[in-house]
Amino acid sequence: MELDNHAEDLASDLGIDKEEVKADLQNLVEYSVPIDEAKQSLRRKYGDDTGGGGGTPSSKDIGNITTDDGNVTVTAVVLTAGERSIRYQGDDHVIVEGRLADETGAIDYTAWEDFGLSAGDAITAGNASVREWDGEPELNLGESTSLSFVEESLEVPFEIGGEASIADVETGDRAVTVDVQILESERRTIDGRDGETEILSGVLGDESGRLPFTCWDPDPAIEPGVSVRIENAYVREFRGVPEVNVSEFSVVSTLETDVEVGTDTTTMGVGEAVATGGVYDVELVGNVLAVRDGSGLIQRCPECNRVVQKGQCRTHGSVEGVDDLRVKAILDDGTGAVTVILDDELTEQVYEGTLEDALEQAREAMDQEVVADTIREKIVGREYSIRGHLSVDEYGANLDAERFEESDADPATRATDVLAEVRA
Numbered sequence: 001m002e003l004d005n006h007a008e009d010l011a012s013d014l015g016i017d018k019e020e021v022k023a024d025l026q027n028l029v030e031y032s033v034p035i036d037e038a039k040q041s042l043r044r045k046y047g048d049d050t051g052g053g054g055g056t057p058s059s060k061d062i063g064n065i066t067t068d069d070g071n072v073t074v075t076a077v078v079l080t081a082g083e084r085s086i087r088y089q090g091d092d093h094v095i096v097e098g099r100l101a102d103e104t105g106a107i108d109y110t111a112w113e114d115f116g117l118s119a120g121d122a123i124t125a126g127n128a129s130v131r132e133w134d135g136e137p138e139l140n141l142g143e144s145t146s147l148s149f150v151e152e153s154l155e156v157p158f159e160i161g162g163e164a165s166i167a168d169v170e171t172g173d174r175a176v177t178v179d180v181q182i183l184e185s186e187r188r189t190i191d192g193r194d195g196e197t198e199i200l201s202g203v204l205g206d207e208s209g210r211l212p213f214t215c216w217d218p219d220p221a222i223e224p225g226v227s228v229r230i231e232n233a234y235v236r237e238f239r240g241v242p243e244v245n246v247s248e249f250s251v252v253s254t255l256e257t258d259v260e261v262g263t264d265t266t267t268m269g270v271g272e273a274v275a276t277g278g279v280y281d282v283e284l285v286g287n288v289l290a291v292r293d294g295s296g297l298i299q300r301c302p303e304c305n306r307v308v309q310k311g312q313c314r315t316h317g318s319v320e321g322v323d324d325l326r327v328k329a330i331l332d333d334g335t336g337a338v339t340v341i342l343d344d345e346l347t348e349q350v351y352e353g354t355l356e357d358a359l360e361q362a363r364e365a366m367d368q369e370v371v372a373d374t375i376r377e378k379i380v381g382r383e384y385s386i387r388g389h390l391s392v393d394e395y396g397a398n399l400d401a402e403r404f405e406e407s408d409a410d411p412a413t414r415a416t417d418v419l420a421e422v423r424a
Contacts, residue, residue, distance in 0.1 A: 003035075007025050024042055069130040076100040080119055082232035084174075103155065103156055108138045110140050113142060123147055123148065167209045169211060169244065171235055181204065181206070200246075206260070209262065213245070216245065227255040230251070267282075269333055270333045273336075276390075281389065286384070290376075294326070295327045300324050308321040327342035327375055339396060339399070
């Protein structure tokens, strides 16, 4: 049901202005409050605590719950339970998130009240509302939910506890536990919801792969080269790939045994990689067809590091730009195309010169485009093997390169493989 229709129903029941109700309802929904909980909150606000509706929710197996269901009753095992803080109507609220399962399936849940849930508990949740999240049903346990603990143990075909390898982590996971090595870590100051906030961000990994992370409450145990166990992490999407988020409710402990980090990466065709919607660590092989505008000698904003156009930063206005080098190249393997972005170090490698060399060449030619032209002559038409992080959004597919090397694969063999893939 559209928000407009929910507002109209509420306004009719409560006898107040629809636009006022709609504004309140919109505010609650924007803070991720489930629509049923939001409507009940507004009923209480305007003096009607009947809750609306009627009837007893039917008991359902988790495997049979769909986004078309309204309220249901389930008996299940708590697979994971992790606390997290959200901001709702200007105040901080602690919620519990995780996953429930019975013998038929598993489902994500959010508990808006403190039910005392722990991993391994067997529960019956009555009048749990169902909402759609990322195309899948999710259970919301709120003020109108009756929850009781079941004494008999329930056998479910799912692992209890939330332990995962990096390769198994997916966007949307909650209450995850990972044993990892911190590969990179940087302390930064950002504009948070309470003003300037210090965070840690970087890369972590295990034998199965690597992912970016953000620690919102900097923990002294998180340092490059240290192996740690992170409990009660949650996973958001960052530039098209999963990002491990460590909150104030997460527990970080140093491991006595070092976690080995794998050096292998997945090699994919460009078309296949783009179709995934984003891959953090991937190797692509293809031909550089062009070097795009905005390559070679550029200038960046000293405040935010964005590229400056004609002395103007889109965030900070008129600034004195800082000189830098960059390449934006189009890579194509016959199955798809992607923009490959080389940082200053990789650009110096393909340019075969330093930033000072580029500035000198531009001064002599009285044209900074000469640097990009030199790079075009060196790399366009050649085949490269590139390792990096692929993101896909409404602006296209971009690969931030970590390694950029001319391919040593036999062109005839590669052409045959690509042709076979296209025919298939």
